[in-house]
Amino acid sequence: MSRRAVQSRIARIAEELFVAKGFEETTVDEIAAAVGMSQRSFFRYFASKDEVVLDSLERLGLELAVRLEARPLDEAEWDSLRHAFEPIVERLADPAMREHDAAVQKIVNASPRLFAAYLGRLDGLQRSLSETLLERAARRPGCAADPVVLRAVVGGAFACLHAAMVDAVARPDGFGRSLDRTMAALRPAAVC
Amino acid sequence: MSRRAVQSRIARIAEELFVAKGFEETTVDEIAAAVGMSQRSFFRYFASKDEVVLDSLERLGLELAVRLEARPLDEAEWDSLRHAFEPIVERLADPAMREHDAAVQKIVNASPRLFAAYLGRLDGLQRSLSETLLERAARRPGCAADPVVLRAVVGGAFACLHAAMVDAVARPDGFGRSLDRTMAALRPAAVC
DNA sequence: GCAATGATTGACAGTCACTGACACTTTCCG
DNA sequence: CGGAAAGTGTCAGTGACTGTCAATCATTGC
Known part of the structure; x- marks a missing residue:
């Protein structure tokens, strides 16, 4: 069994316990016992208990980064970000996925410590996307983008995403709409 | 000695150790020993090791909330938020404060766990300011503010603040300028 | 087949943040 | 003065995480 498969197995079982x-x-002892391995082995697959829950976020972040890279160079950053968020919208369109994600979100929200770790990951993703956009801006002729402003723009886009997701917990169907509304309201003037 | 005074003493000594x-x-044992109290007593003054560092943030947050409340009801939210941020600008204008805050910032940035906790506090502050603004909007006649958009706006303002602060670590003098630039770039259309 | 080799694992001991319980002292107040 | 309240130290315990080591399992070269 591959490392990835074992991780999935652990995550699935752990999430059941977290929900329960x-x-x-x-x-962690309980999770390890439920999976059928020692506590020590659990920590060989996940660096921390937090990571069991936040691991999926990591993979989603990678997907966003890939999408962002694929956008045309001359597109406004704001639109590129909106398109990069599309996998999330699609994911939440599937009712099964939505139910699962809602459960995970509930777990995360219920623990301030875990929620903080979640925000930390989001911040890391913002940094990486900002780097990408900054580098793309440098490849574009005749445009000296202000790095600080660019980082704020990325942060603003994530604020829209975050606001829409928080709302989606209550009204599970309006996510796409909320995201569009918030991103329309905060759309910055051209960065260049 | 008042509780507050003891907390300050602990924080001062702890920060020295963190810097060193x-x-x-x-x-925590080391901190308690340096202060001259038992570990148990340390936890009677601070709920966690994190809080020693993040406690000052709490007080700053309270000040922002007060400032926000004091703004005129008919002012645009974005401008109210910018004015609420003023204590931070003033604080960073004083070189002594700036140096201290830079040291604290460095401590926070060096520990992902602590940094995540810091983001968690910032998020809590955003929630509370959003509540305030939402309630103020309700008091204003003829304006049905969209709560989701309002939360995104507050998040956007904090994204500007955060971007400016990250930059200020490198160039310690440009904070006010950076904040104005980012907030000008992300200024939303009127919420109402 | 088989032996050397490297990866995976369990068992165990240890560190550190944090908590609850209890006894002791100091301070406050009538 | 006496007794309640508040602050403190000690001790024992839990739970996340880490280092170490020996055993086992799979792989590869012969």
């Missing part, structure tokens, strides 16, 4: 008894109330 | 050996490398 809560994140903080579930010990 | 790093946050993760400094144990």
Whole structure:
């Protein structure tokens, strides 16, 4: 069994436990026992208990980065970001996925510690996307983008995403609409 | 000695240790010993090791909230937020404060765990300011503000603040300018 | 087949953040 | 003065995580 497969197995079982008894109330020992491995081995597949939950976010982030790279160079950054977010919209369009993600979101929101870790990952993703956009801007002729402003723009786009997602927990159907509304409201003037 | 005074004393001594050996490398036992109290008593003044560093943020957040409340009701949210950020600008104008805050920022940035906790606090502040603005919008006649958009706007303003602060670590003098530039770039159309 | 080799694992001990319980002292107040 | 309240130290315990080591398992070259 590949490393990836084992991780998926652990994550699936762990999430069941988290849903049943809560994140903080579930010990790593319990997860390891439920999976059928030692605690020590659990930590060989996940660096921390947090990562079991946030691992999927990592992969989603990678997908966003790829999408962003694929956008045309002359497109406005704001639109490129909106298109990069599309995998999330698509993902939440599938009811099965949406239900799963809602459960995960609930787990994350219920633990301030885990929620903070989640924000940390989001920030890391913003940094990486900002780097990408900055580099793309440099490849574009006659445009000296302000790095600070660019980072703020990326942060603004994520603020829209975050606001729409928070809302989607309550009204699970309006995510796409909310995202479009927020991103229309905050659309910056051309960065160049 | 008042509770507040003891907390300040602990924070001061702890920060020295953090600067000297790093946050993760400094144990609570060491801090308690340096202050001259038991580990148990340390936790009677701070709920966690994180809080020693992030406590000042809490007080700053309260100040922002007060400032925001004091803005005129008919002012655009974006401008109210910019004015609420003023205490930070003023704080960073004083070289002594700036140096101290830069040291704290460095401690926070050096520990992903602490940095995540920092982001968590910022998010909490955003929620509270959003609540304030939402309530203020309700008091204003003829204006049905979209809560999702409003939260995104607050998030956008904080994204500007964050981008400017990250930049200020490198160029310590341009904070006010950076903040104005980013907030000009992301200024949303009127929320109402 | 088989032996050398490298990866995977479990068992164990240890560190560190944090908590609860209890006893002791100091301070405050009637 | 006496007794409640508040602050503190000690101790024991939990839970996340890490280092170490020996055993096992799979792979590869012969």
